[in-house]
Amino acid sequence: MTQVTDTRPAASEAGAALSSPAPLRPTPDFGPTDWARGWAVTLFLTAIAGLTRFIMLNYPTDAKTPVFDEKHYAPQGWQVLNGGGIEDNPGYGLVVHPPIGKQMIAIGEALFGYNGWGWRFTAALSGTILVLLVIRIVRRMTRSTLIGAFAGILLIADGLTFVSSRLGMLDIFQALFVTAAFGCLIVDRDEMRMRMALVDVQGRLYDSAYGPRFGVRWWRFGAGVLLGLACGTKWSGAYWVIGFAALSLGFDLAARRGYRVARPWAGVAVRDLGPTIYSLMVLPVLIYLGSFWAWFAGETSYDRYAVGVRVGRGGDFSWVPDALRSLWYYGGEVLTFHRELTNSAGNHHPWESKPWTWPMGLRPMLYYYADNGVTGCGQNQCVKAVMAIGTPAIWWLAFPLLAWAMWRSIVRRDWRYAAILVGYGAGILPWFLELDRQMYFFYAVPLAPFLVMGVAMALGDILGHAPPRGRRVSGAPGWQGYFTPPSERQGLGLLAVCLYLALVIANFIWLWPILTAMPITPGSWHDHLWLPSWR
Template identity: 70%
Template sequence: MLTDEPTDGSRTASPGPRVPPDDFGPLDRARGWIVTLVVTAVAAVTRFVMLGYPTDAGTPVFDEKHYAPQAWQVLTGGGVEDNPAYGLVVHPPVGKQMIALGEALFGYNGWGWRFSAAVAGTILVLLVVRIVRRLTRSTLLGALAGILLIADGVTFVSSRIGMLDIFLALFTVAAFGCLIVDRDQVRERMARVYHDGRIGLTDFGPRLGVRWWRFGAGLMLGLACGTKWSGAYFIAFFGLMCVAFDVAARRAYGVRRPWVGALVRDIGPALYALVAIPLVVYLWTYRAWFAGEVTVDRHAVGTDVGSGGPWSFVPDGLRSLWYYNANVLEFHSGLTNSAGNHHPWESKPWTWPMGLRPMLYYFADGDSVSGCGAASCVKAVMLVGTPAMWWLALPMLAWALWQALVRRNWRYGAVLTGYGAALLPWFVTLDRQMYYFYAVALAPFLVMGLALVLGDILGKASATYERRTTGLLAVCLYVGLVVANFVWLWPILTAMPISPEMWQRELWLPSWR
């Protein structure tokens, strides 16, 4: 794989300050975009073909039954989902607003409530291609990452169903990409100051100006939180990553007090960009709720909540929203196993990295199902990670940890940060009812980690011809295996009619049943 600057930060053996080489991003822009758009087009075909199939006699399947009607209410009810049948809308509005865009275009049908998810899943592939390309400075590895994501069963199924998790994955990966570009931009500015001879004017290093990519990350994180509250985990993890990037940049360019410099120069603006901006965006997503006169708990102050007290200086609308969100939190807190909430397809986070307990979204069998050439047929949609990728998660994580902690490879450290944000916080509340679709946000970072490993297998550009050829052969064989594995799973990802015997052959593990 193309490596970062040497781990000691050196550029030359000559005496004096040592700085990284001036490498601030891939240079093959035209070819990079051509490859990106070709891979994205392939992703679009897989995501949109037969998008409206299957349905439950024309109605949504699985948890689409929650979000598709609520999105229709967003479209027809003044922008707010306020379904009295559920008593309480238990997720923020952005995901339903996204689904509503598709319903506005195609109506209340399978294409309508799945269109935005397919768009999000397609854009997600584009983002992963561009992010891996920037991480590795290799268009080839970016393209391979895109192919792996196309062939991932988790993001594939999530891109073809009207649920929220694909939007959460999209916004968090977009935020991650913004911070990777911000890292390159910060180093470019630091290099300019260094070469101008101004790096030592203060012990803290230079001010870095307005960082629009970091601001963009804040916008994306706000939309992530406006989709699901688990987006807040990414704020915490990405905030720490951003600080680490800033300290490393100041240290690499010879700032005398890099930690204090980052504290003085960077942390304040980072809190603004990655905490304040997401909070403002989150509140903005509730604009229709604020504007409504009969939305749930909109006027809780004075009825359910007293109008006085130490918080009386806070506007009534914000206090009412706090009360409403507290009710949502109470709802989620009550979904525990100890309270008797069990689901036959429930899973815990230690099973997610390898996809040991998938999720059955749709199933039909018996005489009413035909088209497989047998007396009776089976149709199913199962959220399952492609084993050729997901079963390698633990070796990939072990290699990534060694690279990040021992070799100090920042690329692996960044990918591990995103992976950890999607997985680790769920171990804090193990009694809570959980499902494998919570791991949708995990999938892009798994693919990025695998792409970095493929880069290591491929070898450096300076390696011998035999080494590079052998590495390329191994990489091609592996990517081919992943695609073949995806094709094998295709019937249970798309509800193709298959025989009961074939259905059993698709279920590789007892825990898949």
């Protein structure tokens, strides 16, 4: 075998610019290195997120009962807790979502009982962990704790995820699982490039035209488990199964091409396709089926014994176990329910929204409103409300950001923006295929983490690269000689970023009364409704 010379820079020179126009190997950069500072910033911002999510978590309620769609999920969580893991919905005759979200709610109810704290606890915990994950993901993608902090601040101040973290509904759980799966794939990407670099150093890179086998990939396995939990919360998790499988294969192809494997496409087909299908497609299906453990075990589960009663025992699929056929029939009933809940059938909701309004949050969701017997605003008449609004200072930048992300992905081949676009696109594009059905803005909760990731990275682009440190600057006295002063462009970038983050925080504070049901005057309520579509 021909001896391969290691042409990569030494570790101490990893950040230095390469003199060749096309380096023969990728820069050996496999993750951020400021471990202590990174965790200090992460935990500080996560604590702030937890404070905002948990404060007065049991307020408001509807005379100590759940509000809005909590009325479905809080009782179902209680049934899961006290009914052998099985939920039902006697008022409607059909449970229309998989069980994971209800099981999550049941954990809080087991700890605190059937009250606001109980049915909202795990949602608040999930919303807090979501902030931590976004900080760590962006930090890893950008190799910058500062830009990761930007993302955390933005998510803390996002009204949609804030409200979703304070209600016993399902969307915040799906957002958590999807974002965590995305983070696992980002770590997996770094680890596979580390393995490629090790094989390269060992001189085994060209043992096969397909490149090396990557071996066991536990982070990708974890992504598959998390995607299964997302599907077990809501069926729409399947959109990310498809998107993230394609993303993982794209990462593998880029790694093989980056290390000049002779046949990278064939290498992906031979080495990576099968394991990816197993980890990110088959495994989520198994996890999804496992989430129905109580349904399979129950004697009174809805449609548990549909075969032989509603479904014939014969046919082409008679070889499939009756339990799985019954679950398939039950899923078909759920699908029929959703398909018939359409505008053309006269099913209109006053707060319905379509996916083209989601990027800018043009039609928010009113979860709670009261104007009878409300006091505490300093006037004779007061109102209080909980409205899920994406903070305009963040969400109204969605279309410019998407354009910037596409330009960076296509023209500059920036994989980070491309990955964010995959996560964002999987959460919105499939909904355009069924525009006639009822939809709501809270379907966009899983979009928020990807939106703030993109905004944070754009802020990093505005900020520019930090001036190098540790090099002696000729002619500068004392310690000043070891620092390069920032340029005017960097100073202006820093000013712009600080002003923008201040604007986001101020916007969130302004919205706080209608995110948390604080008593306000009717005039103040109308002042908060900036757009006609918010009314």
